Amino acid sequence: MNYPSIPPFDLDAANNARTRQNQLTKPPGSLGRLEEISIRLAGMKADPCPSVSSKAVIVMAADHGIASEGVSAFPAEVTKQMVMNFLRGGAAVNVLARQAGASLTIVDIGVASDFDPSLSGLLHRKVAHGTLNMARGPAMTRTEGEKAIVVGMDVLAGAAENGLDLIATGDMGIGNTTPSSAIAAVLTGLPVAAVTGRGTGLTDAGLAHKVKVIERAIALNKPDPKDAMDVLCKVGGLEIAGLAGVMIAAAARRIPVVVDGFISTAAAMIAVGLVPDVRNYLFGSHESVEIGHRVMHKHLGLTPLINLNLRLGEGTGAVLTFHLIEAASRIIREMATFAEAGVREQG
């Protein structure tokens, strides 16, 4: 499979942004991580004064064969019901995308049940009716995994057609913390129990069962940690593949990607596994309650911006942090310098 080439992070633009931050009317460094964000944005966008105006959230929905093993507190039919909720504007990500002034794209990349093909507002890009049960064999074929990545790249291309400055990734899929934990365990080499949490709300017994199911899936499929596509297809998911495609296509266009929670970060690990330079275009957004999330961030070298004990997914944590990234951009674009304002510098 051919991936687009990723442009280099622009060090000159980043250095110019750093210089400008030190000229603005504030003690140098006093805006902390907002300053860092502006410098990273500058390098990503190859613009020392980067703007963030056009924003989008892309939510990929899919089902998981593994859900039949009882790894989620919610029944699988909720995936479709939540997609309908997204289309009517009633879910958390709808509310937060509206607040952020971001467009919201919902993609059926692999929901088990069918949607009316005339249903508007939904991108009908189903690759399969959910994955297979990875506790009994590979979740999907290599062809399906590649197809789902291409769907993600297409969707990003469509969203970027009229200009796009920032993107958030989101997921919907009952059972999808299970493949995400499997991906984290395989790619970090950590024990499954160290990267597996309660998802939407498992009991202690439910959590112990989930760990065993994941261990069985890994033992059976033997995914190769050096081959991200193998890991994705054997123990991943269709929405995870799609989100990886979104990230790769965004990085190819210098569009910064704000990675949401546990599932999106699993997708980021796959994307970076497939195309390492994608890493330069990622922002961590929030630290989830899911215990594996911290390990994933460490693996990717990302430091999330907020920790509000979120564990919803859908892109909610990512879209919440658009505000901070936009603030960083506005600071560097709109603040006066010491010279402009006639303010004496430190000394």
Add this chain to the structure above:
Amino acid sequence: MNYPSIPPFDLDAANNARTRQNQLTKPPGSLGRLEEISIRLAGMKADPCPSVSSKAVIVMAADHGIASEGVSAFPAEVTKQMVMNFLRGGAAVNVLARQAGASLTIVDIGVASDFDPSLSGLLHRKVAHGTLNMARGPAMTRTEGEKAIVVGMDVLAGAAENGLDLIATGDMGIGNTTPSSAIAAVLTGLPVAAVTGRGTGLTDAGLAHKVKVIERAIALNKPDPKDAMDVLCKVGGLEIAGLAGVMIAAAARRIPVVVDGFISTAAAMIAVGLVPDVRNYLFGSHESVEIGHRVMHKHLGLTPLINLNLRLGEGTGAVLTFHLIEAASRIIREMATFAEAGVREQG
């Protein structure tokens, strides 16, 4: 001095908000601190579905006699220069208030130099030309302290005239981390060194000197930790007094207050010392780089929402978190319930 009475936190409204959070289309608790914020907002505003539309930032500017002891990396004249920068819209708080859609009020409550009385956009409420040097005697008289609190209450009343849902407090005053550390040390009983940081950027030697100056001021003035007004007048500042007044007057009107960084949190300690129930109307916003800030939050029982290594003041950290508080309000007002959306609940 007479303070307004503070209405009780509305437990019924808070409980109704909690019930509603558990009916919304998401796993219960999955929006973490956003859910908590909405519940606190409901109790503060006595409204189970509280809205946040009208927002304001109030910045109090004043000078400090203690600055002559060389406790800041910046010269005192910068206070006035930064006020002019605020009026021209070039400072960080201007940028972030614009982004938040919040009004910004700048108050001269005690800047050492004079402003042209016809200067528009500035509230001319100077109580004194800065405080006196607290290393040689009390920073201000009790009359001045009370006058400054009344200024703060007046300013809040003016800002609230046409309705106000949320307020952020901000400060400007070269040298003002010094009285803030003094207040923290006196009211918590901790050693000065444990609550004193580098402010706008002191060296190691500068920091050691600052600690000694504060220790001397406390030893000389002997502020009574049980008398917040005594602490305020002996080792506080005029902008700190004004901000305490803002907080008291806001709480009296059920207007939630988002407390900014180190100086604003010192003001919150004074406000709560004077009128304990003000505490129910405060949100912590960010955890500053200043080492004493964590102790202050603990003293007040507040958990800040973000930690972005900020140390600027001006209200910047507080106004950044308006977005999160507004998100909490929108979630509870705009999300669909399981019943409305036809989504199956957990089970």
